[in-house]
Amino acid sequence: MDQLQTLTSWIKDSESIVFFGGAGTSTESGIPDFRSAAGLYQTEHQSPYPPEEMLSRTFFMSSPDIFFDFYRSKMIHPQAQPNGAHLLLAELEQQGKLKAVITQNIDGLHQKAGSRRVLELHGSIHRNYCMDCARDYGLEQIVASKDIVPRCPDCGGIVRPDVVLYEEELDYTVLTESVEAIRGADLLLIGGTSLTVHPAASLITYFRGRHTVLLNGEPTPYDRRANLIITDRIGQVLGKVGELLRES
Numbered sequence: 001m002d003q004l005q006t007l008t009s010w011i012k013d014s015e016s017i018v019f020f021g022g023a024g025t026s027t028e029s030g031i032p033d034f035r036s037a038a039g040l041y042q043t044e045h046q047s048p049y050p051p052e053e054m055l056s057r058t059f060f061m062s063s064p065d066i067f068f069d070f071y072r073s074k075m076i077h078p079q080a081q082p083n084g085a086h087l088l089l090a091e092l093e094q095q096g097k098l099k100a101v102i103t104q105n106i107d108g109l110h111q112k113a114g115s116r117r118v119l120e121l122h123g124s125i126h127r128n129y130c131m132d133c134a135r136d137y138g139l140e141q142i143v144a145s146k147d148i149v150p151r152c153p154d155c156g157g158i159v160r161p162d163v164v165l166y167e168e169e170l171d172y173t174v175l176t177e178s179v180e181a182i183r184g185a186d187l188l189l190i191g192g193t194s195l196t197v198h199p200a201a202s203l204i205t206y207f208r209g210r211h212t213v214l215l216n217g218e219p220t221p222y223d224r225r226a227n228l229i230i231t232d233r234i235g236q237v238l239g240k241v242g243e244l245l246r247e248s
């Protein structure tokens with residue numbers, strides 16, 4: 001039995017699947033990841049500051065204009081569409097098999113594909129709020145703003161994205177729900193993540209189910225934990241798995 005057939009069989013036999021994903025889940029949708037050779041941290045940008053520094057809370061507070069210039073040009077992809085991975089996960093949730101998507105991504109593509117229980121560890125570009133009066137704003141208002149640093153029309157405060165920057169803590173409720181979901185799963189699918197960003201990566205250590213499947217193009221520190229490793233593109237892989245599931 002080849003890898004795709006094995007994965008298809010495990011999905012058919014599972015009743016409680018959890019997906020844990022990272023930036024590689026969305027690369028086939030045209031959104032660059034962070035740490036690969038073609039990733040965001042390797043590409044040229046006009047700013048002399050490294051991306052890791054520009055995406056920190058300290059830098060955001062001191063240089064919001066440079067932060068937003070980078071954020072708008074590199075982090076926002078409003079035209080991106082879900083790929084085969086997002087679509088299959090949403091389908092599995094509709095069937096009652098998949099209990100949660102836990103994602104490090106901020107792009108909202110899982111929700112666009114139809115997934116409902118999405119635990120966003122690092123927030124979302126689609127949620128924004130005024131730092132002074134707490135008024136909420138959608139992504140379309142940030143994109144439409146003519147100012148580099150978006151401002152609240154009510155009070156003039158900076159409107160920041162509801163994303164977790166370096167030096168900021170993850171939401172405790174989201175972390176707790178993620179741990180509970182992973183503990184209750186019988187099949188853990190891990191996709192498109194280097195598993196080097198903590199505390200997010202350490203969440204998978206709570207898994208006590210039958211099978212761990214790792215779908216990632218590069219080796220990770222957790223490869224030894226996987227029962228199955230598939231290195232092909234995750235969107236193509238899960239798209240084909242979806243076809244096999246429907247055929248059976």
